[in-house]
Amino acid sequence: MSNVYYQEKFEDRHNGPSSTQVDEMLKFLGVDSLDELIEQTVPAQIRRPSLKLPKALSEVAYLEKIAQISDKNKVFKSFIGQGYYNVVLPGVIQRNVFENPGWYTQYTPYQAEIAQGRLQALLNFQTVVCDFTGLEIANASLLDEATAAAEGMFMLFSARKNKNANVFLVAPSIFPQTLDVLKTRAVPFGIELRMADVAEAELTEDVFAAFIQYPAANGTVADYKQVADAAHAKGITICVAADLMSLALLTPPGEWGADVVVGTTQRFGIPMGFGGPHAAYFATKDSYKRNIPGRIIGVTSDANGEYALRMALQTREQHIRRDKASSNICTAQALLAIMASFYAAYHGPQGIKNIATRINDLAKLTAKGVEAFGYTQLNETYFDTLRFKVGAEAAGIKSEALNNEMNFYYEDDIVGISIDESTTYEDVQTIVKIFAKIKGNAVADVDLADFVNNLDTSIPAELLRTSPYLTHPNFNSYHSEHEMLRYIKSLEAKDLSLCHSMIPLGSCTMKLNATTEMVPVTWARFGALHPFAPADQTSGYMQMINELNDWLSEITGFAKMSFQPNSGAQGEYAGLMVIRAYHESRGESHRNVCLIPASAHGTNPASASMAGLKVVVVKCDERGNIDVEDLRAKAVEHAANLNSLMVTYPSTHGVFEEPIIEICNIIHENGGQVYMDGANMNAQVGLTSPGFIGADVCHLNLHKTFCIPHGGGGPGMGPIGVAAHLVPFLPNHTVVDVSGEQGISAVSSAPFGSASILLISYAYIAMMGGEGLTNATRTAILNANYIKARLEGHYPVLYAGANGRCAHEMILDCRGFKNVGIEVADIAKRLMDYGFHAPTVSFPVAGTLMVEPTESESKVEVDRFCDALIAIRQEIAAVEAGQADSVENVLKHAPHTAAVVTSDDWNRPYSRATAAYPLPYLKDRKFWPSVGRVNDSQGDRTLICSCPSIEAYAEA
Structure with missing residues (x-):
């Protein structure tokens, strides 16, 4: 028979057992077919019809399709700033870390003895953060800058001495996405966000902490030492969001009194990726080491007395503390933190200072050049961001900038320009030419040579950094590519990953992260796009996201997805906040009781607590299943205040519980909603679904079921799917409209979370198809x-x-x-x-x-x-x-x-x-x-x- 119609199936590459091996295993199990095994395993009443998805593509066909989609993205030179910047990712890091399964297929380093490489890289990351911020302790990364700021707010709120104080004083010049997430996280705890100039605001008794952006979102740089001193005198703490690159030149916040410093390390070689993933950082004083959220890598010794590393203070984690946890964080951004640490090691202290100085000098040159044509630059002090008062000429400048494939930041009659590592002298010439043209100066070439050696200072002398940083040999030994390559490989060799053997972790689903799925993530047309780029430049991303929404909605049985949550625990939190908003819309904001089985994953009660809910534990029977009668009794007892049930399916004990539909019905009959934890979705896809079973909302761990790699402890994605009645309440975003007017405020910095890695799950579904x-x-x-x-x-x-x-x-x-x-x-x-x-x-x-x-x-x-x-x-x-x-x-x-x-x-x-x-x-x-x-x-x-x-x- 001719093979002319033969096409290799990606499915056969993804699934490990051959047909012969399948038959051998079935025989060992004593069943005649895979269908018979499934009938014995999955209850008949929950089995759904087959998936209606597009026909599976071959790997070659998929790469052709995704290349066509990528061409729909227009990658203009970005000067938007607002927390996201173009970078230069060193090739030695891109090839040997970002694109290397020896780094991206590792699991979270709970087994320290076979994770010493990534533990060292993460210790390096913590060192970078401590050195730049001037604080004593840092964690091994958080999800993004906005959620790190929210974690800072909550930590200081929990640790406040005056338990009656509930005001978080926020300086107005804050990134809008950070303010959006602060609003979301403040609601469940009755924290009041009070917008005020921190330097001039009255520090009343009801204030427990103040928040400062440094440099400010508008680019200005100010000295806050007196503010910090005045606040501390009244028992008020200071949380600062700082641009890490700027701290190579600016006085570290820890030196002028900050208690917590947060931010992103995206500028340390991590592509924008339409919003992520990027590694946030969180630094604080040693006195908060028992309160700091997230993972901390610490130094210890092994049984032989040798230097060794481990994750320290693990008993603080939500897995153990459950609803008493200080955070629901589960996923970090380990892979991106590792890349940032290698970036710091590769460039070293002088290299990073050179980059920061060049950014600042090009900003000053831009200011000189544009001012020469009659424009007023509003920032007297700045690191990288300029604001030009342009009046009615804003529209003309925007049009001409787009003609030159440049994106500026626009706010009324002000044009903002943020310079970054990738900016060139030629870019500055083009920027000046754009402004000059609108003034009617038809200059063929703008000569900036006269300004280059005559640049004014933009950072006050009292704010110039004098303290050293990155003094450890790890940041002063690997500046040639050969040495850097060998250092990366020496650490990689200490770690066990999926390159070596199966990683059989229950509830964590360590499966193949196929090469074809990973390839497009590092393409410039996906990696170099700013999350706030104009909509007509992001068509490729939106096509991919919309198709993925349709596919995941079909898989889950829900009406719509939100891709904003950038971890599973974040998805849990977002889902519960959506349920909260739904109850409020019906005049039932008093519903605050969340039923959670005793067997639940530790993030469930922690997330419920973070959403302001009262956790009531439901018993499990001797077989590990939910005790239905105990559930019924507690649902009836709390019917007037029942908010939700959090349930994992199949159960955390690895069982398809037969009465799951009855369980969902009990909750609905008593006025609650069913939140399904998607941790075990790998046993559901194509056989059943949360929507078919009767759940109202479910998060998906795309880094489990849908092939995004674990990256040594992150990145992850935790999008939520919801039934039709919850769609209006899905998370919105203050910069990019992604939901309706009733949508809750943002749960992460970017409108679509870590958008660039959605490509991986998109590829997996496209190449597997429904069957x-x-x-x-x-x-x-x-x-x-x-x-x-x-x-x-x-x-x-x-x-x-x-x-x-x-x-x-x-x-x-x-x-x-x-x-x-x-x-x-x-x-x-x-x-x-x-x-x-x-x-x-x-x-x-x-x-x-x-x-x-x-x-x-x-x-x-x-x-x-x-x-x-x-x-x-x-x-x-x-x-x-x-x-x-x-x-x-x-x-x-x-x-x-x-x-x-x-x-x-x-x-x-x-x-x-x-x-x-x-x-x-x-x-x-x-x-x-x-x-x-x-x-x-x-x-x-x-x-x-x-x-x-x-x-x-x-x-x-």
Whole structure:
């Protein structure tokens, strides 16, 4: 038969098991077909009709289509500013980090021993932030500048000494998107945003903190030391949003009294990407180290006494503190923070000062040139942003700027121009020519040479930075590309990623991030677009976003999506705020009770708390399912005030709960709305959907189900889908209208969140099609049940559905091993010796492992993982039988580094081969952990969150 019509399916590349392997697994499970397995797993009453999506494209056809879409974006030179700037991303970082699966497929560094590379890069990031801001402690990144500002507001509100104070004083010259997010986050806690010139405002007793933009959104630079002193004298704290690049020249806010400094590191080599992803930063005083939101990387030592890194103070995280958490943050922006840290290392202190000085000099040159033609520049002090009073000539300037493919910032009769790293002398000539032409000066060439050596100062002497920064050797050693390349690779080699083996984390869905999905993200026509660019320049993005909206609406069974939330936890928060607005529109703003099952992911109660809701916990039965009668009783008890139910489906225990439709009906009958957590959507796509089940709103973790990579702990995207009655309340944006008049105010800085990575999910759906997506779900369920069947004779499996099947994940009970002194953490560390990242440890049940294989893993890889866990069980059995000591055994000493195994000193009661090569496959595929077991408690007792000198570390 001719192959003339043959076309390779992307589905066959995405799904790991071959047809032969599928048949082998089905036979092992004792079923005749995949259909039979699905019938045993997914309740019949929730199964939906097949997906109506466009026909799947081949990889070649997709790249042709997305190239055509990209051509619809017009990438003009941007001088808009407002928190977003053109950058020059060094090629060595683009190729070897941004485009490298060795960096973008890593998981959040909870298993420190196999994450030392990214932990070092993130420690470098924290050091950059501390050095530039002049504060003692920084976290490992937040989502964006606006949400970082909101986190600062809430932290200072929670820590305020006067508990009656509820006013957050905000200087008027703040980026509009930041103010928008502050409004959203202030509402649930009754925080009043009072707009006033902070330097002149009366600091009354009801003020708990003040917010300052530095430089201001209009570009001006001012000295706030006296303001900070006056505020502190009254017990009022200061939160500052600062442009990190400007702090190479300006006095750091920490030196003039700021208590919190936030901002974005986008200027450190991160493309604008129509809004993201970018790594925000958050720095504060050491006294707030127990309050600071987000992740902190800290220095400690390993079991061998060697330098090691870890995520510090993990007990602050929302997973553990639940509704008592100080934040609901789950996703950071690790990959972008890592890139920013390498940017700082590559350029070093002098290189960054040169860039900042050049930006400032070109701004001063622009001001001189334009003023020469009779225009008034309004900013007496500035770093990079100018404002020209142009009166009725604004329209003409805008038209001529567009003719020259330049975008300025326009506000009434003022034209704003922000200079950035990519601006050239020739760009300044063009800008001046534009203004000159509108004045009737038909100059062929504008000669700026006379001004170059005669530039006025734009930064007051008292605000010029005098303190050093980036003094650590990490920022003074890698300025040639060869050295930078080797440094990047040396850190990459310390980290286990999907390049090495499957990462079987339950609830985290570590699947293939296909190369074809990733390629367009770094194209200039997607990467170089400003999020506030004129609408007629963004047609390509809007086509992609609108089509993705239609596809995800079909997949979820909802009426519309909002792409603004840029993490899963952000999606949870946005969904609950939409529900809140819906109740308010019906005159039922008193509805404030949120029912949450005891098994829920920790972000659920944390998000509910952040949305101002009262959490009422619903019991689970002995099989891990929601206790329907307890749910009914509590829904009836709180019917007058019932706001919502937060439910994960399939459950966090990895089970399709049979009565889910009844559960939704109970909530609706009592006046509430159903919020479905989309963490486990990988078991739903094509088989069922939140809308079909009866949910009203659901967030999607695009960095799980829809293939956006985890990036070592971010970026993520958490768009929400809603039923028709909630559509009017979806998040709006103060700069770009994306919702209706009833829409809640923004939940993130950019109108469409981290828009550039939406391309990845768009590619995945376009190349899989409806049938391919459904087959992916079916294969994920097959892989999970195959693992369950292989392991349940060795480890008890805690929960299963009505027919003994699990969904896409399962929980292995390791609590029984405590009888012989073996903890679940010992199993996790020993897995590293076998070349695997541990499954999710002690969540949602302490002392367990939650395993999820995803559809992208082949039977060969799944078997390799099962063989490793079975071998470890045999090692535990040796301890149980007294054949191995309960303390001096291979599990307690895991993981084993190459240095330990090859040491001249070996006095352990097991062989070196047992330590390093317990199974034959390791002879060909050995991944060596770079440090031994990390000392967590030491790191918490002595928190070092920036790069220490050798002397400082030894002393600590």
